[in-house]
Amino acid sequence: MNPGFFNRLSLISQFELKRGFATRKGLLSLVTFAVVWYFILLYPLRFAAELLNQQKSLTSFFDFLGFGSIQQWPIPEFGVFWHFALIIFPMLSITLAADQTCSDRERGTLRLIVLRSSRDSLFFGRFAGVMVIQALLISAAALSTLALVLYRDTTLFSSAFPDMLAITVNLILAVLPFTAMMAALSANVKSARQATVWAILIWTFLAGIISVFADYLPALYFFKFLVPGYQLSDLAQLSGWQTLQLAYVPLLQSLILLALGRRIMARQAL
């Protein structure tokens, strides 16, 4: 591999960080995320945690909602956070990572970049940049939840901190295949909106169709394994570091989707 490959990959991902944190559009997205997260933290997350903390006899209620595993978490805030985050961050990933290359390709900006970098550096650099942005957002959300726990009881730090780390690592792994899927879609479509629409179609219809057909032909069940987020419902039932038991699923999905996206990018006319 060319010695400049990682250097260019790093420069391209740093430029994506600037786009995420130092441009008007990026800052607007950040502020929106902060406001939404503030209200989630302040109301559903805090109230649910208080409810769980005060009334331990709500097992059947949470079981009814499908959130029974919340009670396995020693710190209720993290149990609630875990369930919210498993829905919010993959959805956020679909919108945040939708425009990795498509609008730049339509505008011709990618041409100016590939004159100075390989398509691989560009593809993986953009992917890495978007992943770092999401990792920072996830870490910020997890830290804010930790702050909420410590606000209630500062003595919980020693037990809350490992939970926070486990959740952060798991959420980063959870958004990995979604980001890879958006990288592959973005390399193929003309706009972020198209990429988002395709992602929703793949995520919902494809998973649904595979499930229906897999009932008749169990061999098809394997393809469901390729749909990003396949493991999320199983993951929601786990707590603490147990959650890493399913880490192989998003990692394998990401590898397959990135290989597919890289191939699309290599063949694409710019």
Next chain:
Amino acid sequence: MRSPIIQCQRLTHIYSGKVALSDVNFELDASEPIGLVGPNGAGKTTLLSILSGFLHPTSGTVRLFGHRPGAAQLIGKVSALPQDAKLDPSFTVFAQLVFYARLQGLTKQLAILEANRVLEAVSLKEVAHEKPLVLSHGMAKRVAIAQALIGKPELILLDEPTAGLDPFNVRTVRAIIAEQSSVTTFIISSHDLAELDRQCRQILLLENGIMQPEKISINEKQAATRFITLQMESCPAREVIANLQALEGVLQVTNPQKNEFVVAYDPGLQANMDLQLIQCINTHHWQYRQLSHGKTLEEKLFFRDVHPA
């Protein structure tokens, strides 16, 4: 032995069933600027896109400095002004030029110096910290030219560099090309034949995706037949042709456009044809506007079938 900077062999490109380039073969050595001409849809942009690595050809091989287009070895060595490529609207012009320079391997300090240098070359230092959306069409074009100059590449492919520029900025682009052509080979695709005529010593002609077999050379000093192009003020065309035709050494006089005459002559019979022509004009009290040696590029392209008897 010096190897050619560009080698194309049996290059074909097909866009959804339509042949854009058909079996194109040519080799180019490092030289003074080379023009690429042809009508709309002839395949000029497709050819430049393949050379730049933006498009993969349907078949055939292309080598730039011995490497396939887009190879890492060509970074910093080959650059381009792609047609209609725009900068990212989210970042300032300067930030993007520094980013491009850094991708080419320059350190941060050198990248800053280089971004300043290329902006100064296109007289746009004052818009360095503006975002691309506030630039006029001409300014955006000059910024796009600036990015192609980063790092002084050995080969620069320019697709319509002067389209949409005012005369002052056309002069600026011309000066940049003239200044850098000692170290850089420019390939310029353009419809502005007069501009190519001024800048290029060699012309490649593409028609319907087919590269025409003869490279049109501007240098005709060695030719057995030479030409003089005469632009006259309002004059009686038939009379002018008859009188010029009667001069010793004149092989043929054509009148491709109103008040323009191309005189083909044998330099062996009459070495000072320009003086003869002026004397003839003076004798008949006609007025001439311009007399230039050789045919214009436009005449070479559009009146290629006209040969002296």
